Amino acid sequence: MYTDVDRCVRAVQSKDARFDGWFFTAVVTTRVYCRPSCPVVPPKVRNMRFYPSAAAAQQAGFRACKRCRPDASPGSPSWNERADLVARAMRLIADGVVDREGVPGLAARLGYSARQVERQLLAELGAGPLALARAQRAQTARLLIETSRLPMADVAFAAGFASIRAFNETVRAVFDLTPTDLRRRAVGRHAPAAPGVIALRLPFRAPLNPDNLFGHLAATAVPGVEEWRDGAYRRTLRLPHGHGTATLRPLPDHIGCQLALTDLRDLPIAISRCRRLLDLDADPQAVGELLGADPLLAPLVARAPGRRVPRTVDPAEFAVRTVLGQQVSTAAARTHAARLVLAHGEEIVDPAGGLTHLFPTPAALAALDPAALAFPRARRDALTGLVCALAAGDIDLGVGSDWAATRARLLALPGLGPWSVESIAMRALGDPDAFLATDLGVKTAARDLGLPTTPAALTRHAAAWRPWRAYATQYLWATGTHPINFLPGDENRSDTSSTRTP
Structure with missing residues (x-):
């Protein structure tokens, strides 16, 4: 979008927060870059420059605005909508791959050379992987400076900096403030949190x-x-x-x-x-x-704008839970998962609540005796095949995975049909166009709305919803009374439904 100067100018002049994270506005007279919704008086158009990323603005010699804090704006939706090289690279950088494995590690995960990755990122974002990771480290450092009382040396290494000097220089260059000044300005801005x-x-x-x-x-x-x-x-x-x-x-x-x-x-x-x-x-x-x-979806969208797709923090965990949830109610799926957790999960201590375990890893589950699982034979085979493939690295569900290739590998496993694969694509891979045409809740909603109910006919109708069919699924599910549609304690919720959902 940053190349559409007229559109960017209109967004800045109207202080439109919808475009925060889509692009960044730099002002040549002040050497500051801002988010489009910055509350200060917009600069003259001739003094505006537009960049696709905070890292690109920083590389061009601009510092972050102290008023609108552009580095803290929502991320570009492009990285979660797309499955091309740049989007996959951005998701991996956000997940810390460059800090842990360097640019060669990032390139290896993507299946390209380091030079190709660098060239593609520079062409679209105006910054390479190191600069993008540096911008992320700077934001992490500011969060720790402002929300903790950690010594600055601990902040520097926790944020991923190799030295105190690099930490000080980066913070000063990006924010035009020393780390001590940042902490002083944050006093009273953040609510106190429990120790640790x-x-x-x-x-x-x-x-x-x-x-x-x-x-x-x-x-x-x-x-x-x-x-x-x-x-x-x-x-x-x-x-x-x-x-x-x-x-x-x-x-x-x-x-x-x-x-x-x-x-x-x-x-x-x-x-x-x-x-x-x-x-x-x-x-x-x-x-x-x-x-x-779509006239049939329009009332649902107007009644509850802004529905999101609930995803996952652990794609392998979600894939396992999807298999556990095949052809059973939500309550039964939770029970099956809880048994695996108690038997094979890693225990933790949670002083603030009732969390007791990490979900078992694929490697831990691959070592199980299938006969010990209290499931039908077909589901045991499906679970065993999945966790073995995940543990062996034959299937990549990570943020940098190729969605089409991963779907094909999942479909090749025993016991994983379209419902399971699309559920995993929607919530584990994060594909916004995943669509569960065979889901009972989707078909029930389609019938009630006057939409086609057979999977083939519904899929043809849903072509007009692309690339947002995962969001359409949320609106279709929301027509029911299943507990997934309500915040806990909502008086309208009903716990009697057994609609199959991922």
Whole structure:
């Protein structure tokens, strides 16, 4: 979008928050870059320059605005809508791959040479993988500076900097403030958190409807791994350097997030996974405009704009749970998952609540005796085939995976049909166009709305909803009375439904 100068100018002049994260505005006279919705008086058009990423603006010599804090804006929805090389690279960078494995590791995961990856990122984002990772480290450093009382040396290494000098130089260059100045300015801005807990705000593009988003996560929560407590969804996190817990609370203009981590180097990865879980970088306006153009969906979209697709922090976990949920109710799927967790999950301590375990890894589940599983034979075979393929690395469900190739490999496994594969594509891979045409809840909603009900006919009709069929699925599910559609405690919710949902 940043190349459409007229459109960018209109967004800046109208302070349109919908475009935050889509592009960044730099002002040549002040050497500052901002988000489009910056509250200051817009600069003269001749002084504006537009960049596709904060890293590109930083490389061009601009510093972040102290007023609008552009580095804290929602991420570009493009990285979660697309499955091309650049989008996959951006998801992997956000997940900390460059900091852990370097550019060669990023390239290896993508199946391209480091030079090809660098060239593609520079062409589209104006910055290479190192600069993009540096921008992320700077944002992580600011979060730790502002929300914790950690010594600055600990902040530097937790944020991924190799030295205190690099930390100081980067913070000063990006924010035009020293780390000490940043902490001093943040006094009183952030609510105090419990010792060892990082408290922060996760921004999103409005509107956001929390009902199906948090309702789905709460209704399908696996005891010990997830819980709904005091108006917040909580769950355990398995992270590269350790583990942690996340507490996520829906609020009117942001998601309240509290992270308790065993290793602070995992902070940017934990934030990225929480944002992905809640689909916070989605573009609800684009989704609403397209789906609202269908006369049969329009009333649903108008009644509850901003529905998100609940995703996952652990794609392998979700794939296993999808198999456990085949042809059974939500309650039965939770029971099966809870048994696996108690028997094979790693125990943790959660002083703030009732979380007790990390979900078992594919390697741990691959070592199971299939005969010990209290499932029908076909589902045992499906689960065994899946976890063995995941443990062996034959199937990649990670954020940098190729969606089409992964679908094909999943379909080749025994016991995984279109419903399971599309469920995994929608919530584990994050494909916004995944569509569950065979799902009972979808077919029931289609019948009630006057849509075609056979999978083939419904798929043909849903072609007009592309590339947002996963969001259309959320609107179709929301016509029912299943608990996934309501926040816990909502007086309208009903626990009697057994509609099969992922």
